[in-house]
Amino acid sequence: MLTRDFPEPTAWDRVRGRLKRAAGEAVRRGWDQVVELGAIGPDTALGRRFGHFGPGSVICFPTNTIFNEQYIQIGAGTMIGPQVTLSAGMVPGQQCVTNPVVRIGDRCLIGKGSGIVGHLAIDIGNDVWTGHHVYITDQNHGFEDLALPISRQSMPERPVTIGDGSWLGYGTVVLPGATIGRHVVVGANSVVTGALPDYSVAVGAPARVVRRYVEGVGWVDSR
Numbered sequence: 001m002l003t004r005d006f007p008e009p010t011a012w013d014r015v016r017g018r019l020k021r022a023a024g025e026a027v028r029r030g031w032d033q034v035v036e037l038g039a040i041g042p043d044t045a046l047g048r049r050f051g052h053f054g055p056g057s058v059i060c061f062p063t064n065t066i067f068n069e070q071y072i073q074i075g076a077g078t079m080i081g082p083q084v085t086l087s088a089g090m091v092p093g094q095q096c097v098t099n100p101v102v103r104i105g106d107r108c109l110i111g112k113g114s115g116i117v118g119h120l121a122i123d124i125g126n127d128v129w130t131g132h133h134v135y136i137t138d139q140n141h142g143f144e145d146l147a148l149p150i151s152r153q154s155m156p157e158r159p160v161t162i163g164d165g166s167w168l169g170y171g172t173v174v175l176p177g178a179t180i181g182r183h184v185v186v187g188a189n190s191v192v193t194g195a196l197p198d199y200s201v202a203v204g205a206p207a208r209v210v211r212r213y214v215e216g217v218g219w220v221d222s223r
Contacts, residue, residue, distance in 0.1 A: 035061050035082075050074060051100050059084065064115075067092040071099050071118075075106035075126065085115035105164070110134070120157035128162050131170035131188065136160060138176045163198065173205075183213075 009017075038061030040046045042053040049069040054076030059066075064085040071088035080086070088094075088101035102118040104110070105126035114134040116122060122138050138160045142153035158177035162168070166180055169188035174180070178192040186192060187203030196202045199213035200222075209222045 038062060054078065054106065059086075060112075068094060068096065068101070071096045071101040073100040073103045075104060075108065077106055078104055078108040078110075080104075080108075080110040081112035081114065081132070083113045084110060085117065087116075088118050090119070104128075111170070118160075121159035123160070124162045125164035125166070125182070127165045128168070129166075130168040130172065133170060134168050134172045134174075136162075136174040140176050 040059040040061075040063070042048075042055055042057060046066075046069070047053045047059075050072050051070050052073040052075075054074055056076050057074050057078040057080075059074075059080040060082040062082055064083055066086045068088040069086075072086055074080070086102065089096045096119070098120055101120065102116055102122045102124075104116070104124045105128065107127045108124060109129040110116070111130045111132040111134055113132050114130060115136070116124075117135075117137040117139075119137075119139040122136060124136075139157045140155045141150050142155045143150050145153055155176070160174055160176065160178050162174070162180045163182035163184065165182055166184040166186070168174070168180075168186045169190065171189040172186050173191045175191065175193050177194070179195040180186065180192060181196055181198035181200065183199050184196050185201040186196070186207060187201070189205070190203050190207040191205035192202070193206045196207065196209060197212065200209045201211040202209045211219055212222050213219050
């Protein structure tokens, strides 16, 4: 078995190592302070811009895009992870035709890097949790007009609802018109385009029900 001999560290090597460890610890403590100070809560200046921001709720720092907060309502005890996008309408300052456009209930957890982009109505119930990088929207792009770039075409908004106590796995995409019932599990990387009934498990793109709870029987496969 071959072995390598490493030189003994010098006094300067030991000093430099201690300095690097101390600097690293200082950076981590400093970042923790930045994260704490940058969080948005109901009593912060940014929090007061929201249509409603319930007690005990927080939007973690750093955020991505947040605009038209007056059309967004957040319940109590909800945590929205870092690097999240929350928006109502197309551009900052837009006058929306409904209020709220986005409603997130009590005791929800929205995972890191997720996006909730509403234009008409996105209603998320109580106790809804999501994994990281979930995307929820009530409007999509059109493509029928060949003379117009797809980025300038939009389809009519269709309301989205997510029922109490549901769980959306990592990378789930919820598209316009989707209706997710209560106590529904949506598997990772699924795409929800239609209706998922209460007490069900759905996976795939488009998501389809693979298990359901039947009263008096229990959970049964739907394959």
